[in-house]
Amino acid sequence: MLDLIRIELYKIFKKWRTYIGFIALGVLIPLIHIAMVLEGQSTINFMTRNIQESFVFVGNLLNTYLISYIILTSLAVHIPFLITLVAGDLLAGEATAGTYRLLITRPISRTRLIMSKFIAGLIYTNLLILWLAFLSLIVGYFIFGSGELLIIDGQMIIIFERNDVLWRFILAYGFATLGMTAVASLAFLFSSLVENSIGPIISTMAIIIVFLILSAIQVDFFQDLKPYLFTTHIMSWRLFFENPLDLKEIFNSASNLIIHIIVFFGLTLFIFNRKDILT
Amino acid sequence: MNEQIKVIEIENLNKSFKNLVAVDDLSLTVYKGDVFGFLGPNGAGKSTTIRMLLTLIKPDSGSIKIFGKDLQKERLDILKNVGSIVEKPDFYGYLSAYKNLEILGRISGINVNKNLIMKNLELVGLASRYKSKVKTFSHGMKQRLGIAQALLHNPELIILDEPTTGLDPMGMKEIRDLIIQLSKEFKKTIFLSSHLLNEVEMVANRMIIINKGKTKVEGEVKELLNKNKLSVAFEVENGELTFSVIKDSRWIVFMKSHINNNFEFNLDSKEIPLLNKYLVENGVMINSIIPKRSLEEYFLSITNEASNA
Amino acid sequence: MLLILLVFLFVNINAQSTDPNEIVRAVLNKFSQVRDYEVDIDIKVDVEFLKVPDARAKLYFKQPDKVKLKSEGFALLPKDGIDFSPSSIIKGNYTAIFERREIIGEFPTSVIKIVPINENTSVILNTVWIDDKSNIIRKVETTTKTQGTYTIELFYDNEFKYPLPKQMIFSFNVDKMNLPQTFTNTTPKSNRKKFKDGPILGKVYVNYSNFKVNKNLSDTIFENDKE
Numbered sequence: 001m002l003d004l005i006r007i008e009l010y011k012i013f014k015k016w017r018t019y020i021g022f023i024a025l026g027v028l029i030p031l032i033h034i035a036m037v038l039e040g041q042s043t044i045n046f047m048t049r050n051i052q053e054s055f056v057f058v059g060n061l062l063n064t065y066l067i068s069y070i071i072l073t074s075l076a077v078h079i080p081f082l083i084t085l086v087a088g089d090l091l092a093g094e095a096t097a098g099t100y101r102l103l104i105t106r107p108i109s110r111t112r113l114i115m116s117k118f119i120a121g122l123i124y125t126n127l128l129i130l131w132l133a134f135l136s137l138i139v140g141y142f143i144f145g146s147g148e149l150l151i152i153d154g155q156m157i158i159i160f161e162r163n164d165v166l167w168r169f170i171l172a173y174g175f176a177t178l179g180m181t182a183v184a185s186l187a188f189l190f191s192s193l194v195e196n197s198i199g200p201i202i203s204t205m206a207i208i209i210v211f212l213i214l215s216a217i218q219v220d221f222f223q224d225l226k227p228y229l230f231t232t233h234i235m236s237w238r239l240f241f242e243n244p245l246d247l248k249e250i251f252n253s254a255s256n257l258i259i260h261i262i263v264f265f266g267l268t269l270f271i272f273n274r275k276d277i278l279t
Numbered sequence: 280m281n282e283q284i285k286v287i288e289i290e291n292l293n294k295s296f297k298n299l300v301a302v303d304d305l306s307l308t309v310y311k312g313d314v315f316g317f318l319g320p321n322g323a324g325k326s327t328t329i330r331m332l333l334t335l336i337k338p339d340s341g342s343i344k345i346f347g348k349d350l351q352k353e354r355l356d357i358l359k360n361v362g363s364i365v366e367k368p369d370f371y372g373y374l375s376a377y378k379n380l381e382i383l384g385r386i387s388g389i390n391v392n393k394n395l396i397m398k399n400l401e402l403v404g405l406a407s408r409y410k411s412k413v414k415t416f417s418h419g420m421k422q423r424l425g426i427a428q429a430l431l432h433n434p435e436l437i438i439l440d441e442p443t444t445g446l447d448p449m450g451m452k453e454i455r456d457l458i459i460q461l462s463k464e465f466k467k468t469i470f471l472s473s474h475l476l477n478e479v480e481m482v483a484n485r486m487i488i489i490n491k492g493k494t495k496v497e498g499e500v501k502e503l504l505n506k507n508k509l510s511v512a513f514e515v516e517n518g519e520l521t522f523s524v525i526k527d528s529r530w531i532v533f534m535k536s537h538i539n540n541n542f543e544f545n546l547d548s549k550e551i552p553l554l555n556k557y558l559v560e561n562g563v564m565i566n567s568i569i570p571k572r573s574l575e576e577y578f579l580s581i582t583n584e585a586s587n588a
Numbered sequence: 589m590l591l592i593l594l595v596f597l598f599v600n601i602n603a604q605s606t607d608p609n610e611i612v613r614a615v616l617n618k619f620s621q622v623r624d625y626e627v628d629i630d631i632k633v634d635v636e637f638l639k640v641p642d643a644r645a646k647l648y649f650k651q652p653d654k655v656k657l658k659s660e661g662f663a664l665l666p667k668d669g670i671d672f673s674p675s676s677i678i679k680g681n682y683t684a685i686f687e688r689r690e691i692i693g694e695f696p697t698s699v700i701k702i703v704p705i706n707e708n709t710s711v712i713l714n715t716v717w718i719d720d721k722s723n724i725i726r727k728v729e730t731t732t733k734t735q736g737t738y739t740i741e742l743f744y745d746n747e748f749k750y751p752l753p754k755q756m757i758f759s760f761n762v763d764k765m766n767l768p769q770t771f772t773n774t775t776p777k778s779n780r781k782k783f784k785d786g787p788i789l790g791k792v793y794v795n796y797s798n799f800k801v802n803k804n805l806s807d808t809i810f811e812n813d814k815e
Contacts (some may be wrong), residue, residue, distance in 0.1 A: 098369025
């Protein structure tokens with residue numbers, strides 16, 4: 001099994017598309033950094049406009065934490081694109097290339113094949129988030145230094161002590177990975193259904209976009225539906241930037257995502273084990 | 280010959296796609312050491328059958344046993360000993376020939392080493408290109424790489440699905456020679472599908488012809504294609520006279536058809552002069568005698584039918 | 589200098605004056621012995637919409653009204669609570685009115701209303717509770733044109749020779765803030781806290797320790813830097 005995963009990873013990282021995600025983040029995040037060097041202070045001023053009226057404050061609010069938070073907030077919607085690029089290709093890519101025939105005629109079970117591909121996809125997802133974390137937190141640290149994290153949470157301004165932030169980011173990145181895994185599972189499911197990798201990428205993104213739009217419509221029916229949509233919970237990494245932590249809510253979101261992952265993956269297994277390979 | 284070991288046993292195999300019946304109650308047996316020709320026109324159900332043999336497709340009904348084991352139940356065990364090419368040879372184009380073989384070998388669970396891979400690449404004449412990405416390969420090279428990957432794990436049974444398709448005559452000959460070598464030298468059992476009768480005739484010892492998913496002819500290639508068994512067309516001056524001459528003779532049982540002045544007989548080659556003599560002696564004027572191999576003719580007819588359909 | 593000090597002490601002990609200007613002057617005079625100081629402060633913010641960690645900072649003061657807040661980490665003080673010096677509370681032209689006597693805690697005080705005459709100031713009215721025994725301000729209530737009303741309560745260490753407090757409690761009323769919605773947390777919580785309408789009471793507690801008084805602080809400390 002380990003060897004199968006290693007082979008799948010080798011295949012993933014021999015493909016050009018795999019690097020699109022890494023390159024995209026590698027370009028985008030430094031751009032955000034540059035923008036923050038130039039405009040960061042006015043962003044802070046904008047965010048703290050109201051407290052500036054009544055308060056005097058000192059401290060480095062324009063720090064790597066704030067910027068990492070802004071990056072995570074801004075990119076969390078777009079990273080799924082990068083994830084599906086690879087996850088949607090995992091199975092469909094073999095169909096397109098005709099290499100299903102090479103794989104499935106070998107003495108391995110389809111279940112193991114699916115699992116190794118899925119795990120390889122998860123590793124890719126993790127690496128992409130790690131890369132995101134590295135670029136935002138660590139590279140950001142060398143540009144902006146550390147400091148307290150300022151967050152606007154609904155109608156509240158929360159400032160976290162600098163020593164109280166890193167663990168939140170670690171958990172938030174972990175949670176973001178869980179969310180992206182749900183996205184990857186969906187793309188993987190679609191990937192098992194079709195013979196080209198464009199289909200899964202587009203369908204996954206379409207579903208995410210439709211769900212996000214539904215969630216945004218202020219109609220009771222859609223709002224009632226919202227807690228059940230996995231897209232709602234992709235952004236739940238933010239729950240780690242609350243004081244105190246809402247453990248119940250975190251658990252809810254995590255369970256929702258995990259259930260989605262299990263269902264998507266289970267369906268993939270079920271479908272793929274019965275699939276006639278005609279390509 | 281009867282105590283031979285059965286390698287593939289297919290019984291009453293069926294597979295339909297929506298409304299199309301691809302394989303219809305197919306049964307066949309391949310023995311150890313056979314080069315088994317699996318012949319049929321395009322769309323006859325050959326690929327579907329091969330995909331079922333390799334578990335790419337699940338049959339609707341019927342049973343497949345390979346090495347005496349049930350394919351459904353002991354799939355992994357069986358596939359360890361089967362090498363195959365299914366349709367056109369596709370590989371990971373972005374990887375080298377070497378890497379492709381390495382990956383496939385590892386998935387097969389064998390101990391792959393450079394020696395083994397290079398040995399197989401040499402066998403198919405690709406050793407010098409082992410580092411090249413497969414996407415730079417010609418169709419023929421991919422076809423040969425396909426054979427290399429089929430042999431990599433030293434399987435007992437090799438299933439080749441139209442391995443000469445798209446090759447030039449030289450390439451076709453190379454592949455045929457390789458098949459003969461695999462059979463004679465390496466004692467492999469080979470299941471070879473083809474839509475070319477002469478190809479099967481050149482390499483196979485036993486064969487089956489299927490059409491529209493059904494078995495049409497099965498047996499020893501030598502017997503089926505025995506040059507003595509011919510379909511002989513006689514064109515005569517006077518059909519009525521000829522028929523009256525034949526009608527009461529022993530030749531009537533050999534007569535296949537009779538349209539006006541054209542007669543067809545299923546004959547041994549030795550009997551052609553005898554029939555000729557009999558007709559002449561009875562006053563029949565013969566314009567021409569054209570012997571045709573019946574199987575070839577039959578195969579040609581179903582192929583035409585398939586390509587016209 | 590010493591003489592002046594003694595004279596004032598004498599006056600304060602003996603005369604329970606109700607002349608507001610005198611009382612105020614006595615306070616200002618007493619405070620004038622503090623030319624500058626540097627102090628460690630601990631800030632605790634208790635405001636519903638503002639969750640800020642307890643902060644440690646340094647506060648610098650130089651007469652007449654230079655103040656500077658410095659901290660390695662984040663620290664926040666109410667603008668109006670940063671400088672509690674009498675010279676900044678009572679400045680410009682004003683009219684002082686003696687209101688009543690009142691006991692705050694255990695300390696008898698004179699309640700004096702100070703109405704600025706200058707129209708440019710945002711302060712409408714300062715009510716000051718002056719402990720005229722020690723010539724220190726124990727409480728200030730300020731009504732402003734725009735910022736509502738806030739109260740500063742000052743607590744002193746009796747042993748300390750300078751009229752500088754050990755604790756300040758700054759209380760204020762604020763309207764609900766309209767925060768920019770960019771980068772806002774929108775987790776799927778249905779039970780996200782909603783504040784009731786109307787002003788919200790907030791308190792900031794500041795503890796002062798380790799006063800370093802009259803060390804001739806350089807002006808450069810008070811210059812604006814990027815820190």
